[in-house]
Amino acid sequence: MGVLINTYLLLCVYLTLFFCSSPSICSASSSLLSSCKLQRKFHLNAMYKPGDVILGGLFEVHYTSVFPEWTFTSEPQQPSCKGFDTLGFRHAMTMAFAIDEINKNSNLLPNVTLGYSLYDNCGALIIGFSGALSLASGQEEQFLLQENCIGTPPVVGIVGDHYSTFSIAISTVLGLYRMPIVSYFATCSCLSDRQQFPSFFRTIPSDAFQVKFLKHFGWTWVGLLVSDDDYGLHVAQSFQSDLSKSGGGCLAYLEVLPWDSDPGELKRIVYLMKISTACVVMVFAHEIHMIQLMEEVVRQNVTGLQWIASEALTSAAVLQTPHLMPYLGGSLGIAIRRGEIPGLRDFLLQIHWVFNAFQVRQFWEHTFQCRFAPPPASWVEVGGALCTGQEEIENVETEFLDLSNLRPEYNVYKAVYALAYALDSILRCEPGRGPFSEHRCANLRTLEPWQLVHYLQKVSFTTPFGDPVSFDENGDALPIYDIMNWQWLPDGQVKVQSVGEVKKSAFKDEELTLDEDKIFWNFKSKKPPRSVCSESCPPGTRMARKKGEPECCFDCIPCSEGMVNSMECTSCPEDFWSSPQRDHCVPKKTEFLSYHEPLGICLTTTSLLGTFICAVVLGIFIYHRSTPIVRANNSELSFLLLLSLKLCFLCSLLFIGRPRLWTCQLRHAAFGISFVLCVSCILVKTMVVLAVFKASKPGGEASLKWFGAVQQRGIVLALTCIQAAICIAWIVSAAPVPHKNLQYHNDKIVYECVVGSTVGFAVLLGYIGLLAILSFLLAFLARNLPDSFNEAKLITFSMLIFCAVWVAFVPAYVNSPGKYADAVEAFAILASSFGLLVALFGPKCYIILLRPERNTKKAIMGRGTTSK
Numbered sequence: 001m002g003v004l005i006n007t008y009l010l011l012c013v014y015l016t017l018f019f020c021s022s023p024s025i026c027s028a029s030s031s032l033l034s035s036c037k038l039q040r041k042f043h044l045n046a047m048y049k050p051g052d053v054i055l056g057g058l059f060e061v062h063y064t065s066v067f068p069e070w071t072f073t074s075e076p077q078q079p080s081c082k083g084f085d086t087l088g089f090r091h092a093m094t095m096a097f098a099i100d101e102i103n104k105n106s107n108l109l110p111n112v113t114l115g116y117s118l119y120d121n122c123g124a125l126i127i128g129f130s131g132a133l134s135l136a137s138g139q140e141e142q143f144l145l146q147e148n149c150i151g152t153p154p155v156v157g158i159v160g161d162h163y164s165t166f167s168i169a170i171s172t173v174l175g176l177y178r179m180p181i182v183s184y185f186a187t188c189s190c191l192s193d194r195q196q197f198p199s200f201f202r203t204i205p206s207d208a209f210q211v212k213f214l215k216h217f218g219w220t221w222v223g224l225l226v227s228d229d230d231y232g233l234h235v236a237q238s239f240q241s242d243l244s245k246s247g248g249g250c251l252a253y254l255e256v257l258p259w260d261s262d263p264g265e266l267k268r269i270v271y272l273m274k275i276s277t278a279c280v281v282m283v284f285a286h287e288i289h290m291i292q293l294m295e296e297v298v299r300q301n302v303t304g305l306q307w308i309a310s311e312a313l314t315s316a317a318v319l320q321t322p323h324l325m326p327y328l329g330g331s332l333g334i335a336i337r338r339g340e341i342p343g344l345r346d347f348l349l350q351i352h353w354v355f356n357a358f359q360v361r362q363f364w365e366h367t368f369q370c371r372f373a374p375p376p377a378s379w380v381e382v383g384g385a386l387c388t389g390q391e392e393i394e395n396v397e398t399e400f401l402d403l404s405n406l407r408p409e410y411n412v413y414k415a416v417y418a419l420a421y422a423l424d425s426i427l428r429c430e431p432g433r434g435p436f437s438e439h440r441c442a443n444l445r446t447l448e449p450w451q452l453v454h455y456l457q458k459v460s461f462t463t464p465f466g467d468p469v470s471f472d473e474n475g476d477a478l479p480i481y482d483i484m485n486w487q488w489l490p491d492g493q494v495k496v497q498s499v500g501e502v503k504k505s506a507f508k509d510e511e512l513t514l515d516e517d518k519i520f521w522n523f524k525s526k527k528p529p530r531s532v533c534s535e536s537c538p539p540g541t542r543m544a545r546k547k548g549e550p551e552c553c554f555d556c557i558p559c560s561e562g563m564v565n566s567m568e569c570t571s572c573p574e575d576f577w578s579s580p581q582r583d584h585c586v587p588k589k590t591e592f593l594s595y596h597e598p599l600g601i602c603l604t605t606t607s608l609l610g611t612f613i614c615a616v617v618l619g620i621f622i623y624h625r626s627t628p629i630v631r632a633n634n635s636e637l638s639f640l641l642l643l644s645l646k647l648c649f650l651c652s653l654l655f656i657g658r659p660r661l662w663t664c665q666l667r668h669a670a671f672g673i674s675f676v677l678c679v680s681c682i683l684v685k686t687m688v689v690l691a692v693f694k695a696s697k698p699g700g701e702a703s704l705k706w707f708g709a710v711q712q713r714g715i716v717l718a719l720t721c722i723q724a725a726i727c728i729a730w731i732v733s734a735a736p737v738p739h740k741n742l743q744y745h746n747d748k749i750v751y752e753c754v755v756g757s758t759v760g761f762a763v764l765l766g767y768i769g770l771l772a773i774l775s776f777l778l779a780f781l782a783r784n785l786p787d788s789f790n791e792a793k794l795i796t797f798s799m800l801i802f803c804a805v806w807v808a809f810v811p812a813y814v815n816s817p818g819k820y821a822d823a824v825e826a827f828a829i830l831a832s833s834f835g836l837l838v839a840l841f842g843p844k845c846y847i848i849l850l851r852p853e854r855n856t857k858k859a860i861m862g863r864g865t866t867s868k
Contacts, residue, residue: 042078042127042130042131042133042134043078044119044120044127044130044131044134045061045062045081045119045120045122045358045359045362046117046118046119046120046357046358046359047092047096047116047117047118047357047358047359047360048115048116048117048118048357049096049099049115049116049117050115051099051103051113051114051115051116052112052113052114052115052444053112053113053114053115053156053423053444053447054114054115054116054117054154054155054156055095055099055114055115055116055117055155055156055157055158055159055416055419056116056117056118056119056132056135056136056154056155056157056158056159056160057092057095057116057117057118057119057158057159057160058118058119058121058128058131058132058135058158058159058160058161058162058166058170059088059089059091059092059095059118059119059120059121059160059161059162060085060088060091060120060121060122060123060162060163061081061084061085061088061089061092061120061122061359061362062081062082062083062084062085062088062120062122062123063083063085063088063122063123064081064082064083064122064123064124065079065080065081065082065122065123065124065127066079066080066081066082067079067124068080079122079124079126079127081120081122081123081127082122083123084362084363084366085123086363086366086367086398086399086400087399087400087408088120088162089359089363089400090348090400090409091162091184091408091409091412092118092120092359093347093348093351094341094344094409094412094413095116095118095159095412095415095416096116096118096347097341097343097344097347097348097413098412098413098416098417098420099114099115099116099416100347101343102114102416102417102420108420108421108424109420109423109424109427110427112423112427112444114420114423117135117154117155118359119131119134119135120359121160121161121162121163121166125165125166125169128160128161128163128166128169128170129166129169129170129173132158132161132170132173132174133173135154135155135158136154136155136158136174136177136179137154138154156180156419156423156447156449156452157179157180157181157182157419157422157449157452157456158170158174158179158180158181158182159182159183159184159412159415159416159419160181160183160184161183161185161186162183162184162185162186163185163186163231164186164187164188164190164191164230164231164234165229165230165231166186167181167183167186167188167191167200168186168188168190168191168197168230168231168234169230171191171196171197171199171200172196172197174199175196175197175198175199175200177449178198178199178448178449178450178453179199179449180199180201180419180422180449180452180453180456181199181200181201182201182202182203182415182418182419182456183200183201183202183203183204183415184202184203184204184408184411184412184414184415185204185311185312185336185408185411186202186204187202187204187205187206187207187310187311187312188206188207188230188231188234188235188238189206189207189208189234189235189238189242190234190235190237190238191206191475192206192208192474192475192476193474194473194474194475197475198453199449199450199453199475200475201415201418201456201471201475201476201477202415202475202476202477203411203412203414203415203418203469203477204311204336204411204477205476205477205478205479205480205481205502206476206479207235207238207239207284207310207311208238208242210239210242210282210308210310210334211239211242211243212512213308213332213334213483213512214249214280214282214308215249216512216514217528218530218532219249219280219306219529219531219532220249220250220531220532220533220552221249221250221252221277221278221280221531221532221533221552222249222250222251222252222278222280222281222282222308222531223251223252223253223254223255223273223276223278223280223281223282224236224239224251224253224254224255224281224282224284225255225256225257225269225281225282225283225284225285225289225293226254226255226256226257226283226284226285227256227257227259227284227285227286227289228256228257228258228259229259231284232256232257232284232285233256235284236254236256239251239282239284240254249552250533250550250551250552250553251550252276252277252278252533252550253272253273253276253278255269255272257269257285257289257292257293259289261292263296266292266293266295266296267296267300269293269296270293270296270297270299270300270302271300273297273302273305274300274302277533278531278533279304279305279306279529279530279531280305280306280308280529280531281305281306281307281308282308282310283307283308283309283310283313284310285310285312285313286312287312287313287316287318287319290313290316290319291318291319294319294324294327294328297327298323298324298327302327303326303327304523304529305327306330306331306332306521306522306528306529306531307328307330307331307332308331308332308333309331309332309333310333310334311333311334311335311336313333314333314334314335314484314496315335315405315407315484315496320486320494320496321494322492322494325486325488325494326488326522328486329486329487329488329520329522330485330486330487330488330519330520330521330522330523331485331486332483332484332485332486332499332519333483333484333486334481334482334483334484334502335407335481335482335483335484335498336407336408336410336411336481336482337407337410337467337480337481337482338405338406338407338410338482339406339407339409339410339413339463339465339467340406340410340464340465341403341406341409341410341413341464341465342464344403344406344409345401345403348393348400348401349393349394349401351363351364351393352364352389352393363400364387364389364391365387367393367396367398367400368385368387368391368396369385370384370385370386370387370391371384371385371386371387372386372387372389373386410463410465413463414463414467414469414477417461417463417469418456418459418461418469418471419452419456421459421461422452422455422456422458422459423444423452423455425455425458425459426441426442426443426444426447426451426452426455427444429441429442435454436451436454442455456471457471457473457475459471467480478503478504479502479503479504480501480502480503480504481501481502482498482500482501483498483499483500483501483502483512483514484496484497484498484499485497485498485499485518485519485520486520487520488520488522497518497520499514499515499516499518499519500512500513500514500515501513516528532552533549533550533552533553533554534546534552534553534554534555534556537554537556538556538583539581539582539583539584540558540559540578540579540581540582540583541556541557541558541559541569541582542556542557542559542568542569543555543556543557543568544556544557558582559578559582561577561578572585573585574740574742575587575588575740575749576588588748588749589748589749590658590748590749590751591748591749591750591751591818591819592657592658592659592750592751592752592818592819592822593655593656593657593819593822593823593826594656594657594658594819595656595657599819599823600656600657603652603655603656603823603826603827603830604653604656606652606830607649607650607652607653607826607830608649610645610646610648610649610830610833610834610837611646611649611650613837614642614643614645614646614649614837615646617642617837617841617845618639618642618643618646620845620848620849621635621638621639621642621841621844622639624848624855627848627855628855628856628857629844629847629848629854629855630844630848636709636712636713637681637684637685637688637712637716638685638841640677640681640716641678641681641682641685641836641840642841644674644675644677644678644681645678645833645836645837647670647674647677647678648671648674648675648678648829648832648833649829649830649833651667651670651671651674651829652671652826652829652830652833654666654667654670654671655667655822655823655825655826655829656822656826658751659738659739659751659752659753660738661737661738663753664735664736664737664738664753664754665731665735665736665737667736667753668727668730668736668755668761668764669724669727669730669731671825671829672723672726672727672764672765672767672768673720673723673724673727675768675829675832676719676720676722676723676767676768676771677716677720678833678836679768679771679772679775679802680715680716680719680720680771681716682775682779682795682798682799682836682840683715683719683771683774683775683778684712684715684716685795686775686778686779686795687715687778688712689779689795690778690781719771722767723764723767723768726760726763726764726767727764729760730756730757730760730761730763730764733756733757733760734756734757734760735756736753736754736755736756737753737754737756738751738752738753739751739752739753739754741818750817750818750819752818752819752821752822753822765806765810768806769803769806772799772802772803772806773803775795775799776796776799776800776802776803779793779795779796779799780796794839794840794843795839795840797839798835798836798839798840801832801835801836801839802832802835802836805828805831805832805835806828806832808828809824809825809828812824812828813825813828
């Protein structure tokens, strides 16, 4: 409805501007008449004071209006104002006081006298809008036409209006002409839109703070009640938007309170509040709406609700009654910053100075319940008193002089001073350094409204009460709120207690300070209520939206393994795993064949033991190197074999410990080369045995020339170099590298060395196997050679052990995961090394140490003869 009225009024303005301002029509008129005349003049309650510059004001001096019936068969009668609003009149008087104070201040606007033109909106949009147009265009009955319009506008700025709905309509039109409007009470956040309202300012913060108020207490599930007008509809839209942007919560319901107090509609709304799971209700409406609503709340006995009141309702005394406090007790709301205005009381006591002002006469009559002459018909007959003008206002109990809680008045005071400081900046502009084109300054005599907007945007001053005043880029004042709590005292009295404040400075965001110990909660627990659609999901679960319901309503579904969070299950990094409660990621256990675990300790001990035994055997052989049993079969190859076995034992240590790049590349190379060196020595020893036996036969002496000491070393070196070439080619083409294997276990990281090239690893093992099989075959053929100490038998047995170990190694290695594959390979190395060491050198050490009588050439040769 409000939107339709705005559209209609806007159309009227355009038509008026067209017929009164069109150049062609004005030209035609000038040829017939020398002046223009207003088609219609609004009859408005007004107070006027002349001055060099006039400021306009719109106030609610009456809170309701009576509209006559419009038949359009005769000239429509204008509406009349009813219900004198004492506080609204005090707002208007505060503006008059501020202007009077400014005129007495020689430091502010020197040599310039401010005047005012104050209109009553009578609580009706059409009257307030008419007043705004009258302020902008003037009320002159007749004015001469001029080719160039010069001179100061009727008013340069307007203080008001009281209601957001009125301010929206007025600013929509006057904003087209950049007329500055400074409201002292309109809180709709929609008015912060600079595109729609380019010249609107306000000294009261917007309603946008309410979302942060909810967020402080964790109330994410709330109901919203708004009035059926532009203000309410804009609040509903902006409130939902602010909620979604901040992630502060959701609306359980949104209801528009009817103007006509439809009982059925109110009953439905209250029943919805009763059955809703939201126990926090926010109300952006007028007192009349709240009164009608609370009557139905009492009727249905709806308790257990936490009410959040808008600024307009926070100080509504009509609701603070013992009848309603069982339901409204504990309500929280924001209130305009309370201020002090020195000298205002003395000014109000002198109000009788302008009895010619219609508004003052109405105030006097309302306060003293009298009438000025001539009184209405039958007034004297019914005993009505006549006003003399000599009545003492101090002798009357009236809230007009109760200045203990100046809130809207303080904002009016700041609004007037903001306009005054903007005008003062215009006066102080230095020629040639102005902000306008060609660095020009504005002039009060030819001031354009948009020029004042420029200076108003940059206003910054501090009130005598110590509060800074400035406007942000949207024309909003720095938020300064008091948080109020409706407290129901044990004696049945009601107290509205300040429990905190909201402040915002030019350098900090809004800061909410609450003394929660002072807050009265109207619940058995005496604590803030919980108002959520769904409780927060416990750690280790995720939210799943309920179909068709707001985002605050959800189910909690457990996260799967390896995922954590309470909002949306997310995978842990690959090095982490979810805790048993799925509430955080924990580092995965790292698994590799460690020196500190029993298996690693056993392998390390065995490796070092084997190395030590090799060193002991080597020492024994060196010490007894001149004995026949050491010299019987090439002692040099025996020493080299023992050295290679020692390397075999030591290379198993490379398979223990945290895999690193150098250990991964070195372990297989060291293993392959060590074993090739070992098997090569055995192969050459076997070949030498066969060559010696063959040389003992007639004509076989020539075979020994191929197995001299140099040839033996050359064969061992050649065979070992082949393995070294295989290792180099493997490392260059696809080297083994450390790898974090996540496939074996979900909750463990298995560090292992991947072979890189399976072909390279197979060739390395295959070459060792080829030499071992060849050694085994040659030794097997020479096992029955006539000799007292036939080493071919020992070689045959040792190679049988060696081949058996490595044949068993392949399937065991393939089927062993992680560290166990390294353990299997290390075990195979140690087992085959011990097999070679014991089989080849055990019998010899036995003879050297325990049976020295057999360690002679005669015994060795003789046993061979006897055996034969």
